[in-house]
Amino acid sequence: xxxxxxxxxxxxxxxxxxxxxxxxxxxxxxxxxxxxxxxxxxxxxxxxxxxxxxxxxxxxxxxxxxxxxxxxxxxxxxxxxxxxxxxxxxxxxxxxxxxxxxxxxxxxxxxxxxxxxxxxxxxxxxxxxxxxxxxxxxxxxxxxxxxxxxxxxxxxxxxxxxxxxxxxxxxxxxxxxxxxxxxxxxxxxxxxxxxxxxxxxxxxxxxxxxxxxxxxxxxxxxxxxxxxxxxxxxxxxxxxxxxxxxxxxxxxxxxxxxxxxxxxxxxxxxxxxxxxxxxxxxxxxxxxxxxxxxxxxxxxxxxxxxxxxxxxxxxxxxxxxxxxxxxxxxxxxxxxxxxxxxxxxxxxxxxxxxxxxxxxxxxxxxxxxxxxxxxxxxxxxxxxxxxxxxxxxxxxxxxxxxxxxxxxxxxxxxxxxxxxxxxxxxxxxxxxxxxxxxxxxxxxxxxxxxxxxxxxxxxxxxxxxxxxxxxxxxxxxxxxxxxxxxxxxxxxxxxxxxxxxxxxxxxxxxxxxxxxxxxxxxxxxxxxxxxxxxxxxxxxxxxxxxxxxxxxxxxxxxxxxxxxxxxxxxxxxxxxxxxxxxxxxxxxxxxxxxxxxxxxxxxxxxxxxxxxxxxxxxxxxxxxxxxxxxxxxxxxxxxxxxxxxxxxxxx
Amino acid sequence: xxxxxxxxxxxxxxxxxxxxxxxxxxxxxxxxxxxxxxxxxxxxxxxxxxxxxxxxxxxxxxxxxxxxxxxxxxxxxxxxxxxxxxxxxxxxxxxxxxxxxxxxxxxxxxxxxxxxxxxx
Numbered sequence: 008x009x010x011x012x013x014x015x016x017x018x019x020x021x022x023x024x025x026x027x028x029x030x031x032x033x034x035x036x037x038x039x040x041x042x043x044x045x046x047x048x049x050x051x052x053x054x055x056x057x058x059x060x061x062x063x064x065x066x067x068x069x070x071x072x073x074x075x076x077x078x079x080x081x082x083x084x085x086x087x088x089x090x091x092x093x094x095x096x097x098x099x100x101x102x103x104x105x106x107x108x109x110x111x112x113x114x115x116x117x118x119x120x121x122x123x124x125x126x127x128x129x130x131x132x133x134x135x136x137x138x139x140x141x142x143x144x145x146x147x148x149x150x151x152x153x154x155x156x157x158x159x160x161x162x163x164x165x166x167x168x169x170x171x172x173x174x175x176x177x178x179x180x181x182x183x184x185x186x187x188x189x190x191x192x193x194x195x196x197x198x199x200x201x202x203x204x205x206x207x208x209x210x211x212x213x214x215x216x217x218x219x220x221x222x223x224x225x226x227x228x229x230x231x232x233x234x235x236x237x238x239x240x241x242x243x244x245x246x247x248x249x250x251x252x253x254x255x256x257x258x259x260x261x262x263x264x265x266x267x268x269x270x271x272x273x274x275x276x277x278x279x280x281x282x283x284x285x286x287x288x289x290x291x292x293x294x295x296x297x298x299x300x301x302x303x304x305x306x307x308x309x310x311x312x313x314x315x316x317x318x319x320x321x322x323x324x325x326x327x328x329x330x331x332x333x334x335x336x337x338x339x340x341x342x343x344x345x346x347x348x349x350x351x352x353x354x355x356x357x358x359x360x361x362x363x364x365x366x367x368x369x370x371x372x373x374x375x376x377x378x379x380x381x382x383x384x385x386x387x388x389x390x391x392x393x394x395x396x397x398x399x400x401x402x403x404x405x406x407x408x409x410x411x412x413x414x415x416x417x418x419x420x421x422x423x424x425x426x427x428x429x430x431x432x433x434x435x436x437x438x439x440x441x442x443x444x445x446x447x448x449x450x451x452x453x454x455x456x457x458x459x460x461x462x463x464x465x466x467x468x469x470x471x472x473x474x475x476x477x478x479x480x481x482x483x484x485x486x487x488x489x490x491x492x493x494x495x496x497x498x499x500x501x502x503x504x505x506x507x508x509x510x511x512x513x514x515x516x517x518x519x520x521x522x523x524x525x526x527x528x529x530x531x532x533x534x535x536x537x538x539x540x541x542x543x544x545x546x547x548x549x550x551x552x553x554x555x556x557x558x559x560x561x562x563x564x565x566x567x568x569x570x571x572x573x574x575x576x577x578x579x580x581x582x583x584x585x586x587x588x589x590x591x592x593x594x595x596x597x598x599x600x601x602x603x604x605x606x607x608x609x610x611x612x613x614x615x616x617x618x619x620x621x622x623x624x625x626x627x628x629x630x631x632x633x634x635x636x637x638x639x640x641x642x643x644x645x646x647x648x649x650x651x652x653x654x655x656x657x658x
Numbered sequence: 659x660x661x662x663x664x665x666x667x668x669x670x671x672x673x674x675x676x677x678x679x680x681x682x683x684x685x686x687x688x689x690x691x692x693x694x695x696x697x698x699x700x701x702x703x704x705x706x707x708x709x710x711x712x713x714x715x716x717x718x719x720x721x722x723x724x725x726x727x728x729x730x731x732x733x734x735x736x737x738x739x740x741x742x743x744x745x746x747x748x749x750x751x752x753x754x755x756x757x758x759x760x761x762x763x764x765x766x767x768x769x770x771x772x773x774x775x776x777x778x
Binding site: 367368369454457458459460461462463464465466468470471472476477479480483495497502504578581582585586587588589590592593595596598656657658 | 697698699701702703705706707708709710711712713714717719721739740742743744745747748749764765766767768769770773775776778
């Protein structure tokens, strides 16, 4: 609907924008008494009009030769912008078409031959940004997204916030018409702004509105560099429509700056050496991490550090940080290992306070540290290098003993070297004992997880444990990549063997609903050239925010198995409402009002088929799940997206 | 430290009492227990099969719970952690007994080794 309104033919003159001034001049001339068509006379006001005396501009308009009004051009600013994207190796441009960037759109498909960037057609800007977020976490580099002036950006904002909180590079662009006298009446005014990026400035690392093509080139390269420098994040460029559409005035003077290799900052060497000393001399060191591994090398470095120390690792799973079945992986024993720790190394943690304290969500909210008294806490991460004030995604302040500002992954090789240098034979023996103890505890934890998974194994609605076990049974021998998960579904990490860098890519960041389906598709797009089997779980509530993502999946033939964990509710909210009702001692049988997605139940497989995607379900009987997954995977292996709607128990 | 002592005390009590838990519980109406369990939202955190789940943190499995009835009731009336309290204004002692009976009737755990796909 918005697109229709933006067309000039709807509510604005049919005069092209470049002819608008000419038209206005003619109208002015008519008012001054120039001959008018006879058919205009009947609708003319009856009253005698007293025209103002012509001013110098009007006189000039009448007496000077007509303004040069070419109807074609041989180049456009958009062409140059595409050339800039090509030098930056930007693979895709996710977007929903809009007039404020029609110049760049046309340049991408014709000048750029729809390659680097290739357009990914998305039916909502939220989808377009989330796809870019999911893509970057698998590909390790950003793609670009462009949206309509004002209204398109307003749609994109929540996804940009997710990317910001998730520290993911996304190059967001938006159309605009900077010069007021160049805007056609109607839509072009309501879709223009003095400062378009104002609404997103709190959650982008940097933004600009270039006023020339050279300015654009420099800002695009700068934006890319800033987005990719840890802590990574989205950036925003506002693109004037005239700059995109009009001929290049001085092509020979334009220059695309060189993009230097971005070297993530390593933490201070002296501080890392001190951290190594603390870790090596500790009785029970623990490593805890969140958005740590940003390349394929990150996990290997963390394994090397943990094995050198034979210490527990708690992975908050913001990225694919640590193999799930590694004997030192104590993520599901955090309640045991963190209170025992005498030294804690927190790497790229988003909410360290939350990890080291209990918090009680009761009438009187209270908290308590879970760390041992006197435990030394070391932080290593890029978070301290760049923060903003308004949105509170940085979490509560945590007391620490040594705060090392620097990229975790870039700092680890030096830290590992320092640790290894300090580990002598005596310590090695003690470490081995420690490692064996942790490995035994880890094995017991696995057996516990398997035992827990048997509870309700044959139940309908299907348990989430059964759902995850059935999916893994079908994919475990393939080169799989899990790129999305529903809220608090820990079964994959408890049961599956995650060991490759692309087998997990973290969550939404800002916990903004609507992330999962489009971000998973973006990750699938990044996995596609590698032939990986992309799999994702997602809640039904999340699905309903952006179901149009499936059309994009079908249109661009992006293979992905998407399993809807259909508990027919915004379930976390259902539980919160239940808690409120119980606290107030009333209405504890009504918490489904406003929190559930039933009456009618949504048939997600039919929705999928309606978008051109293979659909299976709703699967209610657990025994039907494996056959449905096999059929869906056959479609995925043939290059198609597929949805399996699994009616599940809540969690 | 006080909290740890309480938790340990509770565990010891639970272990010592586990064999007598069913006998100690007042008679419960299994069918009504199921109805109340589903209607009052117990299942939202603990699962329809009593398999447990997650709220702000993990929520325990209740199928064939080893917790004695008195402990079970105490957790409902004055819960630990973030579980909402169910006062006698909204849930009677008899309804708690019914829910407890329903929990004891659920299948509970199986031998994971008997489920092939959990072997991977």
